[in-house]
Amino acid sequence: MRIVDFSTHLPGPLAAHLLAELGADVLKVERPGTGDGNRDRRATIAGLGDLHVALNSGTRSLAVDSRSARWPEIVGACARWADAVIVGARPESARRLALDFASLTTHNPSLVYCGISGYGARGPWSSLPAHGQNVDARAGAVPLNQDGRRFFTRPGWRPVGAPLAGVFAALGVLAGLQRRSERGDAQCVHVSLWHCAMWWNWRELTSLANDEAPFPDHCAIGPRYAVYACSDDLPLLVCPIEEKFWRRFVELTDLPASLASRGTWQVGGTDFGYPDEENLIAAAMTAKSSQEWSSVLADADIPFAPVLDAAEALASEHAAASALFRTTAVSGGQVNLVSAPLTWGGDAALPPPLTPPPELGEHTAQILAELGLVADTEDNGSTVSR
Structure with missing residues (x-):
């Protein structure tokens, strides 16, 4: 071109x-x-x-x-x-x-x-x-x-x-x-x-343009899709909103077993939870550190993510393995540039x-x-x- x-x-x-x-x-x-x-x-x-x-x-x-x-x-x-x-x-x-x-x-x-x-x-x-x-x-x-x-x-x-x-x-x-x-x-x-x-x-505008209810802020989606503090006070985003993930999550966090079947799964296949679950989940998450929960949830194949800042994301092993940068040479030495996200x-x-x-x-x-x-x-x- x-x-x-x-x-x-x-x-x-x-x-x-x-x-x-x-x-x-x-x-x-x-x-x-x-x-x-x-x-x-x-x-x-x-x-x-x-x-x-x-x-x-x-x-x-x-x-x-x-x-x-x-x-x-x-x-x-x-x-x-x-x-x-x-x-x-x-x-x-x-x-x-x-x-x-x-x-x-x-x-x-x-x-x-x-x-x-x-x-x-x-x-x-x-x-x-x-x-x-x-x-x-x-x-x-x-x-x-x-x-x-x-x-x-x-x-x-x-x-x-x-x-x-x-x-x-x-x-x-x-x-x-x-x-x-x-x-x-x-x-x-x-x-x-x-x-x-x-x-x-686009999501908010689509709702507004069609007289639908406003699209919710992420912080208001529900307790099953939210950020909680772990025992080390580090934030962890947990997302067990599908039935199979929620049932595993209830078991792993020792939440009341009666919650496992709670949900309207037939509507879209997801449920973002109910207000009375927030304090229960928050208390359960204090049982382990962010690293411990990361290991447990990854082994159980439950969607989650530690909430990193930009410097932490850059320092991750995944960033090093992902061809995140390409270089150029200037008089001051080699410079790293974030590459287009295409491979x-x-x-x-x-x-x-x-x-x-x-x-x-x-x-x-x-x-x-x-x-x-x-x-x-x-x-x-x-x-x-x-």
């Missing part, structure tokens, strides 16, 4: 990075002087911006100023070279830069076009500027606590619309390439960060290293030559400016 990424910040570069992990040749088109918005992040890995390392490894950099007289020429050449382009901009901004679907397909009538914007291509919010938290706030996806007249996002909250937009954009590009192979014409897909944040709550044919071998994150404009002369264009002699082709 040949991908040209005209986007910046998170969603588009994440989509391009995922496609690079799948083997695509990705050209990043960046502003001279500053590059994309990930290069100047203060959080650093090996002395480089963390998002720059995480998202730009495996790509090549073409630095060109959108105000340059050469901009139309280079954009046209990129469109002809590409199988797909990724454009991160509000619809009117894309049109102004000649990066809209209609403009780019004049250069390549079989191009796959993926546009990414905050609120989509239509609707009253489509022209609004957006950062990740903006779209989450408008999608009901920002949990808040209040202290006086100040509101604060709850601890542990992470933006959802922006990273999901990157995943869906990569999926849209792949689907577009497949549709093009079947139909032979250009394909246009648009990804809205807001729509992605809304999709994240081929069940093979969990470590994926090959990615090329290092490029210096701004590092490949400009090389890329211009590939596009059949002549590099500017005054700056040796490292950037194309005004």
Whole structure:
């Protein structure tokens, strides 16, 4: 796949990075002087911006100023070279830069076009500027606590619309390439960060849109699907909600035997329990440590999980065995990057290293030559400016 990424910040570069992990040749088109918005992040890995390392490894950099007289020429050449382009901009901004679907397909009538914007291509919010938290706030996806007249996002909250937009954009590009192979014409897909944040709550929204009861919070599902403290005060999530699991659980925890047959198993095959069971289960779980219960429940094939933080999950033997990372080399040494959660044919071998994150404009002369264009002699082709 040949991908040209005209986007910046998170969603588009994440989509391009995922496609690079799948083997695509990705050209990043960046502003001279500053590059994309990930290069100047203060959080650093090996002395480089963390998002720059995480998202730009495996790509090549073409630095060109959108105000340059050469901009139309280079954009046209990129469109002809590409199988797909990724454009991160509000619809009117894309049109102004000649990066809209209609403009780019004049250069390549079989191009796959993926546009990414905050609120989509239509609707009253489509022209609004957006950062990740903006779209989450408008999608009901920002949990808040209040202290006086100040509101604060709850601890542990992470933006959802922006990273999901990157995943869906990569999926849209792949689907577009497949549709093009079947139909032979250009394909246009648009990804809205807001729509992605809304999709994240698909279960709740499905209930609300169909006048059903609100989907329960996980903490309110029931005592048979809940987190309990063990004798060492460590949390353990237990999930014996199917009849066979519940009967084993009652026996192993010495709960009253009369509870074993308690449940409406014929309805969906699961039962989340009854309020009077919560204290009984909580008391039973204090009989053993988290490690002891983990061994007992695993042997009994009952669903459970210790509740780990990110550092504990990373330090687990399973993380080491799961090809969780791929590497890239930077001047500060080797860097580990979380890999796309895909393995081929069940093979969990470590994926090959990615090329290092490029210096701004590092490949400009090389890329211009590939596009059949002549590099500017005054700056040796490292950037194309005004």
